[in-house]
Amino acid sequence: MTSATPPDILGARQAGAHPGRPYDRSSDPAILSVALDLLADRPYERVTLDAVATLTGRAKTTLYRRWATKDELLLAAIRSVGHPPEAASLPDSGSLRGDLLAVIDSPWLGGAERRLAVFAGLASAARSSELLAQAIRLEVADPYADVYRRLFERAIERGEVPRDRRARIPLLAEVIPAMSDRRMSSGTAPADRDFFVSLVDGIVLPALLGVPAA
Protein backbone atom coordinates (compact mmCIF):
# COMPACT_ATOMS: atom_id res chain seq x y z
CA MET A 1 0.00 0.00 0.00
CA THR A 2 1.30 3.39 -0.94
CA SER A 3 -1.13 5.22 1.27
CA ALA A 4 -1.70 4.65 4.96
CA THR A 5 -5.38 5.59 4.84
CA PRO A 6 -7.65 2.72 3.82
CA PRO A 7 -10.32 3.02 1.12
CA ASP A 8 -13.70 4.39 2.06
CA ILE A 9 -17.15 2.97 1.52
CA LEU A 10 -18.02 6.04 -0.47
CA GLY A 11 -15.18 5.51 -2.86
CA ALA A 12 -12.71 7.92 -1.32
CA ARG A 13 -10.29 7.28 1.54
CA GLN A 14 -11.16 7.11 5.19
CA ALA A 15 -9.86 9.77 7.50
CA GLY A 16 -7.95 8.11 10.32
CA ALA A 17 -6.09 9.16 13.41
CA HIS A 18 -2.68 9.30 11.78
CA PRO A 19 0.26 11.48 12.30
CA GLY A 20 1.08 13.55 9.31
CA ARG A 21 -0.83 15.89 7.06
CA PRO A 22 -4.47 14.81 6.70
CA TYR A 23 -6.38 14.51 3.46
CA ASP A 24 -8.02 17.70 2.35
CA ARG A 25 -11.58 16.43 1.99
CA SER A 26 -13.00 19.88 1.57
CA SER A 27 -12.43 19.77 -2.16
CA ASP A 28 -13.98 16.35 -2.77
CA PRO A 29 -17.44 17.70 -3.59
CA ALA A 30 -15.96 20.19 -6.02
CA ILE A 31 -13.95 17.43 -7.69
CA LEU A 32 -16.96 15.16 -8.09
CA SER A 33 -19.06 18.04 -9.33
CA VAL A 34 -16.50 18.87 -12.00
CA ALA A 35 -16.39 15.20 -12.99
CA LEU A 36 -20.14 15.30 -13.45
CA ASP A 37 -19.88 18.46 -15.51
CA LEU A 38 -17.36 16.79 -17.76
CA LEU A 39 -19.56 13.72 -18.17
CA ALA A 40 -22.38 16.06 -19.07
CA ASP A 41 -20.24 17.77 -21.65
CA ARG A 42 -18.36 15.00 -23.46
CA PRO A 43 -18.35 11.24 -23.89
CA TYR A 44 -16.87 9.06 -21.19
CA GLU A 45 -13.75 8.30 -23.22
CA ARG A 46 -12.91 11.98 -23.50
CA VAL A 47 -13.32 12.71 -19.82
CA THR A 48 -9.70 12.82 -18.65
CA LEU A 49 -8.36 13.09 -15.15
CA ASP A 50 -6.02 15.75 -16.45
CA ALA A 51 -9.08 17.84 -17.22
CA VAL A 52 -10.56 17.17 -13.79
CA ALA A 53 -7.26 18.14 -12.22
CA THR A 54 -6.93 21.34 -14.20
CA LEU A 55 -10.51 22.45 -13.64
CA THR A 56 -10.39 21.81 -9.92
CA GLY A 57 -6.91 23.20 -9.36
CA ARG A 58 -5.74 19.89 -7.89
CA ALA A 59 -2.83 17.83 -9.10
CA LYS A 60 -3.63 14.66 -11.00
CA THR A 61 -1.49 12.74 -8.53
CA THR A 62 -3.69 14.02 -5.74
CA LEU A 63 -6.76 12.62 -7.46
CA TYR A 64 -5.04 9.25 -7.70
CA ARG A 65 -4.22 9.36 -3.99
CA ARG A 66 -7.95 9.52 -3.36
CA TRP A 67 -9.40 7.28 -6.05
CA ALA A 68 -7.51 4.35 -7.45
CA THR A 69 -8.75 4.64 -11.03
CA LYS A 70 -10.70 6.89 -13.34
CA ASP A 71 -13.70 4.60 -13.00
CA GLU A 72 -13.64 4.82 -9.22
CA LEU A 73 -13.64 8.58 -9.35
CA LEU A 74 -16.50 8.63 -11.86
CA LEU A 75 -18.36 6.07 -9.79
CA ALA A 76 -18.03 8.33 -6.77
CA ALA A 77 -19.25 11.23 -8.89
CA ILE A 78 -22.29 9.22 -9.91
CA ARG A 79 -23.00 8.24 -6.32
CA SER A 80 -22.65 11.86 -5.27
CA VAL A 81 -25.73 12.68 -7.33
CA GLY A 82 -27.92 10.97 -4.78
CA HIS A 83 -31.69 10.96 -4.84
CA PRO A 84 -33.81 13.93 -5.82
CA PRO A 85 -35.27 15.86 -2.89
CA GLU A 86 -38.72 15.15 -4.38
CA ALA A 87 -38.17 11.49 -3.53
CA ALA A 88 -37.99 12.30 0.15
CA SER A 89 -41.14 14.37 0.08
CA LEU A 90 -43.29 14.26 -3.02
CA PRO A 91 -44.38 17.65 -4.28
CA ASP A 92 -48.01 18.30 -3.51
CA SER A 93 -49.36 21.21 -5.49
CA GLY A 94 -52.90 19.91 -5.57
CA SER A 95 -52.83 18.62 -9.14
CA LEU A 96 -50.81 15.99 -10.91
CA ARG A 97 -49.84 18.53 -13.53
CA GLY A 98 -48.49 20.92 -10.93
CA ASP A 99 -46.59 18.10 -9.26
CA LEU A 100 -44.97 17.00 -12.51
CA LEU A 101 -43.91 20.55 -13.28
CA ALA A 102 -42.54 20.91 -9.78
CA VAL A 103 -40.22 17.98 -10.44
CA ILE A 104 -39.27 19.46 -13.80
CA ASP A 105 -38.58 22.86 -12.27
CA SER A 106 -36.65 21.47 -9.34
CA PRO A 107 -33.46 23.29 -8.41
CA TRP A 108 -31.84 19.92 -7.72
CA LEU A 109 -28.32 19.50 -9.14
CA GLY A 110 -28.05 23.14 -9.95
CA GLY A 111 -31.35 23.53 -11.72
CA ALA A 112 -33.01 22.05 -14.76
CA GLU A 113 -30.37 22.93 -17.29
CA ARG A 114 -27.45 21.31 -15.55
CA ARG A 115 -29.54 18.39 -14.32
CA LEU A 116 -30.74 17.53 -17.80
CA ALA A 117 -27.24 17.75 -19.20
CA VAL A 118 -25.91 15.51 -16.46
CA PHE A 119 -28.66 12.96 -16.95
CA ALA A 120 -28.13 12.85 -20.70
CA GLY A 121 -24.40 12.50 -20.22
CA LEU A 122 -24.85 9.68 -17.75
CA ALA A 123 -27.26 7.87 -20.04
CA SER A 124 -24.65 8.01 -22.75
CA ALA A 125 -21.79 7.03 -20.44
CA ALA A 126 -23.73 3.93 -19.46
CA ARG A 127 -22.87 2.53 -22.87
CA SER A 128 -19.16 2.84 -22.18
CA SER A 129 -18.80 0.94 -18.93
CA GLU A 130 -20.95 -1.82 -17.54
CA LEU A 131 -19.76 -0.92 -14.06
CA LEU A 132 -20.85 2.68 -14.41
CA ALA A 133 -24.04 1.61 -16.15
CA GLN A 134 -25.20 -0.34 -13.11
CA ALA A 135 -24.48 2.52 -10.76
CA ILE A 136 -26.19 5.01 -13.04
CA ARG A 137 -29.27 2.86 -13.34
CA LEU A 138 -29.57 1.85 -9.69
CA GLU A 139 -28.52 5.08 -8.07
CA VAL A 140 -29.65 7.79 -10.45
CA ALA A 141 -31.98 6.85 -13.29
CA ASP A 142 -34.28 4.42 -11.49
CA PRO A 143 -34.78 6.55 -8.37
CA TYR A 144 -35.52 9.54 -10.54
CA ALA A 145 -38.10 7.78 -12.68
CA ASP A 146 -39.54 6.46 -9.46
CA VAL A 147 -40.56 9.95 -8.44
CA TYR A 148 -42.73 10.22 -11.53
CA ARG A 149 -44.06 6.74 -10.91
CA ARG A 150 -45.11 7.62 -7.39
CA LEU A 151 -46.78 10.82 -8.52
CA PHE A 152 -48.88 8.82 -10.97
CA GLU A 153 -49.74 6.26 -8.32
CA ARG A 154 -50.81 8.94 -5.91
CA ALA A 155 -52.97 10.61 -8.54
CA ILE A 156 -54.82 7.32 -8.85
CA GLU A 157 -55.19 6.97 -5.09
CA ARG A 158 -56.66 10.44 -4.99
CA GLY A 159 -59.13 9.71 -7.74
CA GLU A 160 -57.57 12.21 -10.11
CA VAL A 161 -56.89 9.36 -12.53
CA PRO A 162 -59.04 6.23 -13.03
CA ARG A 163 -57.71 3.06 -11.48
CA ASP A 164 -57.63 1.08 -14.70
CA ARG A 165 -54.75 3.22 -15.95
CA ARG A 166 -52.39 1.77 -13.40
CA ALA A 167 -50.79 -0.63 -15.89
CA ARG A 168 -49.52 2.30 -17.92
CA ILE A 169 -47.52 3.78 -15.11
CA PRO A 170 -44.24 1.86 -15.39
CA LEU A 171 -43.74 2.89 -19.00
CA LEU A 172 -45.15 6.35 -18.51
CA ALA A 173 -42.67 7.05 -15.74
CA GLU A 174 -39.89 6.71 -18.32
CA VAL A 175 -41.39 9.01 -20.92
CA ILE A 176 -40.22 12.32 -19.53
CA PRO A 177 -36.63 11.16 -18.90
CA ALA A 178 -36.48 9.39 -22.26
CA MET A 179 -37.73 12.37 -24.22
CA SER A 180 -35.50 14.68 -22.27
CA ASP A 181 -32.37 12.64 -22.97
CA ARG A 182 -33.22 12.46 -26.65
CA ARG A 183 -33.73 16.20 -26.85
CA MET A 184 -30.46 16.87 -25.10
CA SER A 185 -28.45 14.49 -27.26
CA SER A 186 -29.89 15.20 -30.66
CA GLY A 187 -28.91 18.84 -30.50
CA THR A 188 -31.86 19.88 -32.59
CA ALA A 189 -33.98 21.94 -30.21
CA PRO A 190 -33.39 22.99 -26.62
CA ALA A 191 -35.03 21.05 -23.80
CA ASP A 192 -36.53 24.15 -22.28
CA ARG A 193 -39.54 24.58 -20.09
CA ASP A 194 -41.92 24.87 -23.03
CA PHE A 195 -40.78 21.50 -24.20
CA PHE A 196 -41.66 19.91 -20.89
CA VAL A 197 -44.96 21.70 -20.62
CA SER A 198 -45.91 20.41 -24.06
CA LEU A 199 -44.76 16.98 -23.05
CA VAL A 200 -46.87 16.99 -19.91
CA ASP A 201 -49.96 18.51 -21.49
CA GLY A 202 -49.73 16.85 -24.87
CA ILE A 203 -48.42 13.40 -24.05
CA VAL A 204 -48.18 12.41 -20.42
CA LEU A 205 -51.51 13.63 -19.06
CA PRO A 206 -53.50 12.60 -22.15
CA ALA A 207 -51.85 9.18 -22.06
CA LEU A 208 -52.98 8.76 -18.47
CA LEU A 209 -56.47 10.07 -19.02
CA GLY A 210 -56.96 8.70 -22.52
CA VAL A 211 -59.19 5.84 -23.60
CA PRO A 212 -58.91 2.68 -21.52
CA ALA A 213 -56.35 0.10 -22.55
CA ALA A 214 -57.37 -2.07 -25.49
Added chain:
Amino acid sequence: MTSATPPDILGARQAGAHPGRPYDRSSDPAILSVALDLLADRPYERVTLDAVATLTGRAKTTLYRRWATKDELLLAAIRSVGHPPEAASLPDSGSLRGDLLAVIDSPWLGGAERRLAVFAGLASAARSSELLAQAIRLEVADPYADVYRRLFERAIERGEVPRDRRARIPLLAEVIPAMSDRRMSSGTAPADRDFFVSLVDGIVLPALLGVPAA
Protein backbone atom coordinates in the same frame (compact mmCIF):
# COMPACT_ATOMS: atom_id res chain seq x y z
CA MET B 1 -2.63 12.73 -54.50
CA THR B 2 -1.70 9.19 -53.64
CA SER B 3 -4.62 7.68 -55.46
CA ALA B 4 -5.54 8.24 -59.06
CA THR B 5 -9.24 7.84 -58.50
CA PRO B 6 -10.98 10.96 -57.24
CA PRO B 7 -13.32 11.06 -54.23
CA ASP B 8 -16.94 10.17 -54.70
CA ILE B 9 -20.05 12.09 -53.76
CA LEU B 10 -21.11 9.13 -51.68
CA GLY B 11 -17.93 9.22 -49.64
CA ALA B 12 -16.00 6.51 -51.46
CA ARG B 13 -13.92 6.82 -54.62
CA GLN B 14 -15.21 7.11 -58.10
CA ALA B 15 -14.55 4.28 -60.52
CA GLY B 16 -12.80 5.69 -63.59
CA ALA B 17 -11.50 4.36 -66.86
CA HIS B 18 -7.95 3.81 -65.68
CA PRO B 19 -5.40 1.28 -66.52
CA GLY B 20 -4.45 -0.90 -63.60
CA ARG B 21 -6.35 -2.97 -61.09
CA PRO B 22 -9.77 -1.45 -60.33
CA TYR B 23 -11.22 -0.89 -56.89
CA ASP B 24 -13.10 -3.84 -55.53
CA ARG B 25 -16.41 -2.11 -54.75
CA SER B 26 -18.19 -5.36 -54.07
CA SER B 27 -17.14 -5.31 -50.44
CA ASP B 28 -18.13 -1.72 -49.70
CA PRO B 29 -21.60 -2.58 -48.43
CA ALA B 30 -20.16 -5.27 -46.16
CA ILE B 31 -17.62 -2.79 -44.81
CA LEU B 32 -20.24 -0.15 -44.05
CA SER B 33 -22.50 -2.75 -42.51
CA VAL B 34 -19.75 -3.92 -40.19
CA ALA B 35 -19.05 -0.31 -39.27
CA LEU B 36 -22.70 0.08 -38.31
CA ASP B 37 -22.57 -3.10 -36.27
CA LEU B 38 -19.59 -1.77 -34.39
CA LEU B 39 -21.32 1.56 -33.74
CA ALA B 40 -24.28 -0.42 -32.45
CA ASP B 41 -22.05 -2.40 -30.14
CA ARG B 42 -19.62 0.08 -28.63
CA PRO B 43 -19.07 3.82 -28.24
CA TYR B 44 -17.68 5.81 -31.12
CA GLU B 45 -14.26 6.16 -29.53
CA ARG B 46 -13.85 2.41 -29.33
CA VAL B 47 -14.83 1.76 -32.90
CA THR B 48 -11.45 1.20 -34.53
CA LEU B 49 -10.62 0.79 -38.17
CA ASP B 50 -8.48 -2.16 -37.16
CA ALA B 51 -11.66 -3.86 -35.98
CA VAL B 52 -13.47 -2.97 -39.20
CA ALA B 53 -10.54 -4.37 -41.17
CA THR B 54 -10.36 -7.60 -39.21
CA LEU B 55 -14.10 -8.23 -39.28
CA THR B 56 -14.37 -7.61 -43.00
CA GLY B 57 -11.21 -9.43 -43.99
CA ARG B 58 -9.82 -6.30 -45.63
CA ALA B 59 -6.56 -4.62 -44.82
CA LYS B 60 -6.70 -1.38 -42.89
CA THR B 61 -4.66 0.27 -45.64
CA THR B 62 -7.35 -0.71 -48.10
CA LEU B 63 -9.96 1.06 -46.02
CA TYR B 64 -7.84 4.19 -46.05
CA ARG B 65 -7.53 3.97 -49.82
CA ARG B 66 -11.30 4.28 -49.97
CA TRP B 67 -12.10 6.70 -47.15
CA ALA B 68 -9.68 9.36 -46.05
CA THR B 69 -10.48 9.24 -42.33
CA LYS B 70 -12.38 7.24 -39.75
CA ASP B 71 -15.09 9.88 -39.74
CA GLU B 72 -15.54 9.66 -43.49
CA LEU B 73 -16.00 5.94 -43.31
CA LEU B 74 -18.48 6.26 -40.46
CA LEU B 75 -20.25 9.03 -42.29
CA ALA B 76 -20.60 6.76 -45.30
CA ALA B 77 -21.90 4.02 -43.02
CA ILE B 78 -24.50 6.39 -41.60
CA ARG B 79 -25.54 7.48 -45.07
CA SER B 80 -25.80 3.85 -46.13
CA VAL B 81 -28.65 3.42 -43.69
CA GLY B 82 -30.91 5.39 -45.95
CA HIS B 83 -34.62 5.89 -45.41
CA PRO B 84 -36.94 3.21 -44.12
CA PRO B 85 -39.00 1.48 -46.83
CA GLU B 86 -42.09 2.60 -44.92
CA ALA B 87 -41.22 6.18 -45.84
CA ALA B 88 -41.61 5.38 -49.53
CA SER B 89 -44.96 3.72 -49.02
CA LEU B 90 -46.66 4.07 -45.67
CA PRO B 91 -47.99 0.82 -44.26
CA ASP B 92 -51.75 0.62 -44.56
CA SER B 93 -53.19 -2.11 -42.40
CA GLY B 94 -56.50 -0.38 -41.87
CA SER B 95 -55.82 0.88 -38.36
CA LEU B 96 -53.26 3.23 -36.88
CA ARG B 97 -52.31 0.56 -34.39
CA GLY B 98 -51.60 -1.95 -37.11
CA ASP B 99 -49.60 0.62 -39.04
CA LEU B 100 -47.45 1.48 -36.05
CA LEU B 101 -46.75 -2.16 -35.38
CA ALA B 102 -45.88 -2.67 -39.02
CA VAL B 103 -43.15 -0.06 -38.70
CA ILE B 104 -41.98 -1.66 -35.47
CA ASP B 105 -41.91 -5.13 -37.03
CA SER B 106 -40.22 -3.96 -40.20
CA PRO B 107 -37.44 -6.16 -41.53
CA TRP B 108 -35.52 -3.02 -42.46
CA LEU B 109 -31.83 -3.02 -41.49
CA GLY B 110 -31.91 -6.70 -40.70
CA GLY B 111 -34.99 -6.68 -38.51
CA ALA B 112 -36.05 -5.02 -35.29
CA GLU B 113 -33.22 -6.24 -33.11
CA ARG B 114 -30.37 -4.98 -35.24
CA ARG B 115 -32.22 -1.84 -36.22
CA LEU B 116 -32.85 -0.84 -32.62
CA ALA B 117 -29.25 -1.52 -31.68
CA VAL B 118 -28.00 0.56 -34.60
CA PHE B 119 -30.33 3.45 -33.77
CA ALA B 120 -29.32 3.45 -30.12
CA GLY B 121 -25.67 3.33 -31.09
CA LEU B 122 -26.08 6.21 -33.50
CA ALA B 123 -27.92 8.29 -30.94
CA SER B 124 -25.02 7.81 -28.59
CA ALA B 125 -22.38 8.43 -31.26
CA ALA B 126 -24.03 11.75 -32.01
CA ARG B 127 -22.56 13.03 -28.75
CA SER B 128 -19.04 12.25 -29.92
CA SER B 129 -18.86 14.12 -33.20
CA GLU B 130 -20.82 17.13 -34.33
CA LEU B 131 -20.21 16.11 -37.93
CA LEU B 132 -21.68 12.68 -37.42
CA ALA B 133 -24.46 14.12 -35.28
CA GLN B 134 -25.75 16.22 -38.15
CA ALA B 135 -25.72 13.31 -40.55
CA ILE B 136 -27.42 11.04 -38.04
CA ARG B 137 -30.13 13.55 -37.36
CA LEU B 138 -30.77 14.62 -40.94
CA GLU B 139 -30.35 11.29 -42.67
CA VAL B 140 -31.50 8.74 -40.13
CA ALA B 141 -33.30 9.94 -37.02
CA ASP B 142 -35.49 12.64 -38.53
CA PRO B 143 -36.66 10.62 -41.54
CA TYR B 144 -37.48 7.72 -39.26
CA ALA B 145 -39.53 9.78 -36.82
CA ASP B 146 -41.19 11.31 -39.86
CA VAL B 147 -42.75 7.96 -40.69
CA TYR B 148 -44.53 7.96 -37.35
CA ARG B 149 -45.49 11.56 -37.83
CA ARG B 150 -47.08 10.84 -41.20
CA LEU B 151 -48.99 7.87 -39.82
CA PHE B 152 -50.47 10.10 -37.14
CA GLU B 153 -51.34 12.77 -39.67
CA ARG B 154 -53.02 10.24 -41.90
CA ALA B 155 -55.04 8.85 -39.01
CA ILE B 156 -56.39 12.34 -38.49
CA GLU B 157 -57.19 12.76 -42.17
CA ARG B 158 -59.08 9.50 -42.04
CA GLY B 159 -61.09 10.50 -39.01
CA GLU B 160 -59.57 7.81 -36.82
CA VAL B 161 -58.22 10.54 -34.56
CA PRO B 162 -59.88 13.90 -33.80
CA ARG B 163 -58.39 16.89 -35.55
CA ASP B 164 -57.65 18.82 -32.38
CA ARG B 165 -54.91 16.36 -31.50
CA ARG B 166 -52.72 17.52 -34.34
CA ALA B 167 -50.56 19.68 -32.10
CA ARG B 168 -49.39 16.61 -30.21
CA ILE B 169 -47.98 14.92 -33.24
CA PRO B 170 -44.47 16.41 -33.40
CA LEU B 171 -43.64 15.29 -29.89
CA LEU B 172 -45.53 12.04 -30.15
CA ALA B 173 -43.53 11.05 -33.22
CA GLU B 174 -40.43 11.02 -31.02
CA VAL B 175 -41.87 8.92 -28.23
CA ILE B 176 -41.30 5.49 -29.74
CA PRO B 177 -37.71 6.21 -30.82
CA ALA B 178 -36.92 7.91 -27.52
CA MET B 179 -38.27 5.09 -25.40
CA SER B 180 -36.59 2.54 -27.61
CA ASP B 181 -33.18 4.17 -27.32
CA ARG B 182 -33.52 4.44 -23.58
CA ARG B 183 -34.47 0.78 -23.27
CA MET B 184 -31.54 -0.29 -25.41
CA SER B 185 -29.01 1.81 -23.57
CA SER B 186 -30.08 1.25 -20.00
CA GLY B 187 -29.59 -2.47 -20.25
CA THR B 188 -32.36 -3.14 -17.79
CA ALA B 189 -35.01 -4.91 -19.86
CA PRO B 190 -34.99 -5.99 -23.50
CA ALA B 191 -36.72 -3.85 -26.10
CA ASP B 192 -38.77 -6.74 -27.38
CA ARG B 193 -42.07 -6.77 -29.17
CA ASP B 194 -44.09 -6.80 -25.94
CA PHE B 195 -42.39 -3.58 -24.95
CA PHE B 196 -43.48 -1.87 -28.14
CA VAL B 197 -47.00 -3.25 -27.97
CA SER B 198 -47.32 -1.88 -24.45
CA LEU B 199 -45.89 1.40 -25.61
CA VAL B 200 -48.38 1.68 -28.46
CA ASP B 201 -51.41 0.54 -26.48
CA GLY B 202 -50.53 2.13 -23.17
CA ILE B 203 -48.94 5.40 -24.18
CA VAL B 204 -49.05 6.38 -27.82
CA LEU B 205 -52.64 5.61 -28.73
CA PRO B 206 -54.07 6.83 -25.42
CA ALA B 207 -52.02 10.02 -25.75
CA LEU B 208 -53.56 10.61 -29.16
CA LEU B 209 -57.09 9.74 -28.16
CA GLY B 210 -56.95 11.13 -24.64
CA VAL B 211 -58.64 14.23 -23.30
CA PRO B 212 -58.22 17.37 -25.42
CA ALA B 213 -55.27 19.57 -24.72
CA ALA B 214 -55.66 21.84 -21.72
Added chain:
DNA sequence: CAATTACGCTACTCCTCAGTAGCGTAATTG
Protein backbone atom coordinates in the same frame (compact mmCIF):
# COMPACT_ATOMS: atom_id res chain seq x y z
C1' DC C 1 11.53 19.80 17.87
C1' DA C 2 11.19 14.80 14.80
C1' DA C 3 8.31 11.79 12.36
C1' DT C 4 4.80 11.20 9.26
C1' DT C 5 1.82 11.83 5.51
C1' DA C 6 -0.60 14.77 1.90
C1' DC C 7 0.19 18.24 -1.41
C1' DG C 8 1.77 20.19 -6.17
C1' DC C 9 4.91 19.53 -9.76
C1' DT C 10 7.55 17.45 -13.45
C1' DA C 11 8.61 13.75 -15.78
C1' DC C 12 8.08 9.39 -16.99
C1' DT C 13 6.13 4.43 -18.83
C1' DC C 14 2.78 1.93 -21.31
C1' DC C 15 -0.95 1.25 -24.27
C1' DT C 16 -4.29 2.23 -27.80
C1' DC C 17 -5.33 3.94 -32.01
C1' DA C 18 -5.43 7.15 -36.26
C1' DG C 19 -3.03 7.39 -40.12
C1' DT C 20 1.27 6.33 -43.24
C1' DA C 21 5.35 3.99 -45.84
C1' DG C 22 7.05 0.48 -48.46
C1' DC C 23 6.99 -3.95 -50.47
C1' DG C 24 5.57 -7.95 -53.05
C1' DT C 25 1.55 -9.53 -55.50
C1' DA C 26 -2.90 -9.47 -58.19
C1' DA C 27 -5.79 -7.55 -61.64
C1' DT C 28 -6.61 -4.64 -65.02
C1' DT C 29 -5.69 -1.70 -69.98
C1' DG C 30 -3.51 -1.41 -74.46
Added chain:
DNA sequence: CAATTACGCTACTGAGGAGTAGCGTAATTG
Protein backbone atom coordinates in the same frame (compact mmCIF):
# COMPACT_ATOMS: atom_id res chain seq x y z
C1' DC D 1 3.91 -8.49 -73.18
C1' DA D 2 4.60 -3.45 -70.25
C1' DA D 3 2.46 -0.11 -67.55
C1' DT D 4 -0.51 0.94 -64.06
C1' DT D 5 -3.05 0.74 -59.94
C1' DA D 6 -5.40 -1.89 -56.05
C1' DC D 7 -4.61 -5.38 -52.83
C1' DG D 8 -2.71 -7.57 -48.25
C1' DC D 9 0.93 -7.36 -45.15
C1' DT D 10 4.20 -5.64 -41.80
C1' DA D 11 6.01 -2.03 -39.71
C1' DC D 12 6.14 2.37 -38.42
C1' DT D 13 5.08 7.51 -36.48
C1' DG D 14 2.61 10.54 -33.40
C1' DA D 15 -0.86 11.89 -30.33
C1' DG D 16 -3.51 11.26 -26.38
C1' DG D 17 -4.38 9.58 -21.99
C1' DA D 18 -4.20 6.17 -17.76
C1' DG D 19 -1.43 5.56 -14.18
C1' DT D 20 3.33 6.00 -11.58
C1' DA D 21 7.94 7.73 -9.50
C1' DG D 22 10.39 10.98 -7.16
C1' DC D 23 11.12 15.37 -5.27
C1' DG D 24 10.58 19.47 -2.46
C1' DT D 25 7.15 21.47 0.48
C1' DA D 26 3.09 21.94 3.71
C1' DA D 27 0.45 20.36 7.52
C1' DT D 28 -0.34 17.52 10.96
C1' DT D 29 0.80 14.40 15.76
C1' DG D 30 3.43 13.70 19.89
